[in-house]
Amino acid sequence: MGKDTGKIRFKVKLLRPAEPKGATWAFFVLPAAASAKLPTRSMVTVDGTLEGQAFQATLAPDGEGSHWLKVEKALREAAGAAVGDTVALEIAPVDVEPEPRVPPDIRKALAEHPAAKAQWASLTPVARRDWIHWITSGKKAETRVKRIATACDMLASGKRRACCFDRSGMYSKGNMGAPVAAE
Structure with missing residues (x-):
């Protein structure tokens, strides 16, 4: 059902x-x-x-x-x-997921890595959104820089999904969750 x-x-x-x-x-x-x-x-x-x-x-x-x-x-x-x-x-x-907004630093990195950019172009909007969320969910600036480099390497090697990414947030509560409400 x-x-x-x-x-x-x-x-x-x-x-x-x-x-x-x-x-x-x-x-x-x-x-x-x-x-x-x-x-x-x-x-x-x-x-x-x-x-x-x-x-x-x-x-x-x-x-x-x-x-x-x-x-x-x-x-x-x-x-x-x-x-x-x-x-x-x-x-x-919605019937069709919209294209996600690609942050400038990710767009620049993809432009500098043609094989990664080609793989990126073949992904669905949902898969691109997952990559963007994985890259941007790190708490520190250096984590984001490392994840952009890692993402470009993984995409260039043919990978379609971000590694170890829990889309539901059920198993990675530090990365996803509703805000805490003010009293």
Whole structure:
């Protein structure tokens, strides 16, 4: 039996993150029943409405088997919603995942490694998004530099997936997860 990928409707409370202090964005964690209707436990792009205001966004895994979404101030205000409000959402997975934004340092490294760039071009948008997430999820600048070099080497050798990357966040809670809500 496959997952239902129709429209998913639910209500959820908008939360303010504890960090960074003074954040203007909000977030919410999908109820488990809503998340279970999505086709994957990993990142998934959805078309949706928040209090009737249309948006497209990529839900991130929360590391607990569900998903969460960062709600930028502009969307929250356009929807007439404030942090602490319970809001109505309707979401549905997109038919085709959009191309991810490639950070300039990764784009430059690929341009300098033709074999890696050729392999990159053959990947799906989801696979490219996974590579980008793996590269950018390191906490230190030197980790990112090392991962870019490693990624170019792995791609040039024909590798299609980032090594040891847990797309669900269930086994690597340090890399993925919803923010902690402010009190």
